[in-house]
Amino acid sequence: MVNYDTVVIQAHAEALYAQADSVVRVSAIVGALAGASAGGAAGVAAGLAVGVFVLVGALLGGLFGYLAAKGRALVLRSQAQTMLCQVRIEQNTREAIMLLRGGAGLP
Numbered sequence: 001m002v003n004y005d006t007v008v009i010q011a012h013a014e015a016l017y018a019q020a021d022s023v024v025r026v027s028a029i030v031g032a033l034a035g036a037s038a039g040g041a042a043g044v045a046a047g048l049a050v051g052v053f054v055l056v057g058a059l060l061g062g063l064f065g066y067l068a069a070k071g072r073a074l075v076l077r078s079q080a081q082t083m084l085c086q087v088r089i090e091q092n093t094r095e096a097i098m099l100l101r102g103g104a105g106l107p
Contacts, residue, residue: 006087016080020073027069028062035061 039057043050 004090006091009083009087013080013083016076016083020076020080023076024066024069024073027065027072029065031065031068032058032062035059035064 036054036058038061039053039055040050042057043053046053
C-alpha cells in the first residue's frame with residue numbers, strides 16, 4: 001500500500017514548474033530553427049537575399065513557438081498549483097480535526 005506523502009507531491013509540483021519553463025524555451029528554439037529553414041528555402045526559391053529570409057523566418061518561428069508553448073506552460077503550472085492546493089487543504093483539515101479533538105493526533 002502506498003502512503004500519503006506531501007514531499008512526493010511537492011517534488012512533482014516543482015518538476016511540473018521546471019517542465020513548464022523548459023517547454024517554452026525548447027519550443028522557441030525549435031520554432032526559430034524551423035523558421036530559419038523555411039525562410040532560407042523561401043529566399044533560395046525567390047532568388048533574393050537568403051540571409052534576410054533566414055533572419056525573418058527565425059524571428060517569426062521563434063515567436064510562434066514561444067506563443068504556442070505559453071499555453072502548455074500555463075496548463076503545467078495550473079496542474080502544479082492544483083496539487084499544492086490539495087496538499088494545503090489536507091493540512092488545514094488535519095489541523096482543524098486536531099483542534100476539534102483537543103489536540104490529539106489523527107487515528
